[in-house]
Amino acid sequence: MRMLLADQGQSWKEEVVTMETWMKGSLKASCLYGQLPKFQDGDLTLYQSNAILRHLGRSLGLYGKDQQEAALLDVVNDGVEDLRCKYALLIYTNYEAGKEEYVKALPGYLKPFETLLSQNEGGQAFIVGNQISFADYNLLDLLLIHQVLAPSCLDSFPLLSAYVARLSARPKLKAFLSSPEHVNRPINGNGKQ
Structure with missing residues (x-):
């Protein structure tokens, strides 16, 4: 948000x-x-x-250009939340014992997002359509916190990696991401990352 x-x-x-x-x-x-x-x-x-x-x-005006894009954005956002729930389960209930297994399974969790990007302007645009959406921000947040958990998690996903770099370079977003308000905020309430 x-x-x-x-x-x-x-x-x-x-x-x-x-x-x-x-x-x-x-x-x-x-x-x-x-x-x-x-x-x-x-x-x-x-x-x-x-x-x-x-x-x-x-x-x-960040919900796609029409009903079809809006529906696809809902699909993406629900997929983001499915992965966020897996991440939260790890962070809050099984971090020490489960981190290695989670990181090992992570490529399978990330692959659908790489696939979605590849289907939209060859991965050079946004997750759906040609304008940024609410789902892009949610996906970006999820990818950024996963890069803290497993810094090389996007290495085998060139489109996702470029997507993170591209969105993070948007001037206002770049300024926010480097601001003390963002940098000093803990990622998770229990300090695990």
């Missing part, structure tokens, strides 16, 4: 919640599903990261 907002030149106010504040319980109790993020857009309050991403996609 932050990358999308920064790259699109949007301003936002973020309230960082400390674990101490969260554990007091009143904020948690006020959240629809008892979890964050919580996103306020005027009088609209949203929960769930992907609902927020899709809302921003629709609001900012």
Whole structure:
């Protein structure tokens, strides 16, 4: 969400919640599903990261040029979330014992995204269509955190590797990715990466 907002030149106010504040319980109790993020857009309050991403996609014209592209973006985003769930399971429940096996399986998890890129302008554009989408930001985030987990994970995926470099070089996104706000933020709540 932050990358999308920064790259699109949007301003936002973020309230960082400390674990101490969260554990007091009143904020948690006020959240629809008892979890964050919580996103306020005027009088609209949203929960769930992907609902927020899709809302921003629709609001900012980042949901494809037509219904077909929108459907394909949903497919990509759901694939990103499937892999993000596997990653979260590793990070939060089985990091020490499972990291080696996860990294070994990672090429199989990444291959569909390489395939999707190859089917769209030979991998020289975005994941779907010829304009950036909410799903591109979600995929980029996922690929960047996997490069921290396994720095060589994209070595056998030239299109994904070029995609990460290309998107990360977008001026506003590059500035955000190198900002202290981004660099100093932990990747995961438990410090594992």
